[in-house]
Amino acid sequence: MYDHFPISDHAKKMREKLLQFMEDHIYPAEKIYYQQVEEGGRWCVPPIMEELKAKGKESGLWNMFLPHDAGEYKGAGLTNLEYGTLCEIMGRSSIGSEPFNCSAPDTGNMETIFMYGTEEHKAKWLKPLLDGEIRSCFAMTEPSVASSDATNIETRIERDGDEYVINGTKWWSSGAMDPRCKIAILMGKTDPDAQTHKQQSMILVPFDSPGVTVDRHLSVIGYDHAPHGHAEVTYKDVRVPVTNILLGEGRGFEIAQGRLGPGRIHHAMRSVGQAERALEMMCQRGMDRTAFGKRIADMGVTKHWIAESRCEIEQARLLVLHAAYMMDTVGNKVARKEIAMIKVVAANMVQRVVDRAMQVHGAQGVSQDTTLASAFANARTMRLVDGPDEVHRETIAKLELKQYRN
Template identity: 70%
Template sequence: MDFAFSDRVKEYQERLLRFMEEVVYPAERIYVEQLRDSPTRWVVPPVMEEMKAKAKEAGLWNLFLPDSDKGAGLKNLEYAPLCEIMGRSPIAPEVFNCSAPDTGNMEVLERYGTEEQKEKWLIPLLNGEIRSCFSMTEPDVASSDATNIQTTIRRDGDEYVINGRKWWSSGAGDPRCKVAIVMGKSNPDAPKHQQHSMIIVPLDTPGVRIERMLPVFGYDDAPHGHAEITYDNVRVPASNIIWGEGKGFAIAQGRLGPGRIHHCMRLIGAAERALELMVRRVKERVAFGKPLSEQGVIREWIADSRIEIEQARLLTLKAAYMMDTVGNKVAKKEIAMIKVVAPNMALKVIDRAIQAFGAAGVSEDFPLAFMWTNARTLRLADGPDEVHRRAIARLELSGE
């Protein structure tokens, strides 16, 4: 396996790092202030659209989409170091139109959508004109086993009728969010993994009701948000079904593989920034007569953090390499492994940085507290650790 970055990737790295320094990092505080000073938090801070326009102009747009002429044409292995750079700031992925859940939804539409679906929804998403959400998780069942999903998608003539309740539909709070991809049960009598389908639902369709936004450890993630949504006799054209009835699980596997590894790439970037902040802080602060950087325990934290980041990065690159060379299905064990490793690694590194910062670490003056909450949610999002460990063990036991 050769993980050396090509000259093209190195050039993208340089451009992204420069853009982060010159545009994104200085805008982080402005973004927060514009949200704080708005009459409602569910508006888009003007600085975000300004940054997106600059990213488009700089040619740093839609870098995530492999095997497509609609993106930059980068493979997963090439995208990994770039996605890592974006993960260094919570606001950065959207700046480059590389943020979840839009990336996953765009990949679904690109891979499985009809030409009509692509024209109506994919092109505006690729242009950054609208945003989207993904409605899969439900409050009334253990959704880590997706066969439990109870939302119904019933054919009625030239339409499908959707009924159910979803939550953690991330992105639905954004005023630019115009469409959801909804997973539900279309044929309860089919084999277990052919009972569900995915369907496109415009959020302004009668019967779609956003009940509330769900905070995460006290953060509302505005204007993105995580919504609880009721679908009450929602009718959409039959042409809105994606790929075909019973394809929900097949689409989910195609969607979640890239989505999972993108999260891991971003988490490595977050951990790198946390380590950088910790190193800078411990050089500046003095306790018990000497800089914190000279305290033995602090040096142990720094060393362990560097080791753990490099381990996670190598496994991420291996998984990306396998996705490119043998496909997502064959790489499923590596994807599952990194999905367990990366969030737990990031949590440890960020937690050490918080400890080194003391009380400042849990404040909003630094990004560490928010970074920690994001990393903690990713031990649940796109499948909890326990489900991935179960899959890894099953593959080992079967000799795969």
């Protein structure tokens, strides 16, 4: 893999250290984590996670997502390609990212504040986020409009003297249920009469502001994803200082594009890691169980599923690494088609692989006794996160056809 996409010695060392950390600490903690979530009232922080975070900090595998190294905001100095290889490893476990402060949506929010926030924003919000003291959410999707077209967004951000007043309802604000969620980056409309892509802005909203109400949590095919969770949130006459606007009025789409490119690499490579673990489980289960006088792994259909899964994982990984390489070398704008392609390919691939693993596990595969059922629910959401497959396919086709138009 690295012959085609070479990574630095620094990245290789981090990768080896991360692999060992996962074996020593993350996988053994999975059952403890979910047991503590059940026993602690679900929307409480499991003690085991704070222990893992402390170990993550000590290991030096902290804030690996941040490529920058500016002043007090220290990043790992990794390229998109290099960090992508680490995302694959963390993606093997549903709790694999938070111990290193590399969880969505916090990573995207931290990048956004780093790139577009003022020094005051960074001191107040970025520093505690980077230190893992608080968490955040991203408020973009709305229940009353088709948010796959972000120009539909109706939440209003209206200026009133030295303040902005925010009114609207958001949902699928991942992380909003977490008791540590202290800040939201909200996208809303500041000027409905402006050019279509200049109507929207992004603004920082402290989550304890008067008028911010968490209406309900939203489950994902029955899973509540506690204590992180996803929420429907109402913003009613919420007032924040005008200084909380990011980059200026009408710059929301510009910020969104800067935020989503790297995030799609992260999501896609985590999907590759999730698929790898599902394939391992499929093979192990096939070797351990017999039916009709032979091992399940020796049955023709199982061998075909294993082969198809291996082919699809390798194809997806190479495509994602290629997209990351292009982002690093020619920029996100030039790599737009490749970024859209990985969003479609990785999400569909992981759903197929996990589904096959569930089938080989039989009834156990749909139970709480393995990670497969929750992995399947998560995999299905990947076809919607950051825009549905259909939007990205339209983008791919449009860019492909561009060369044939006069």
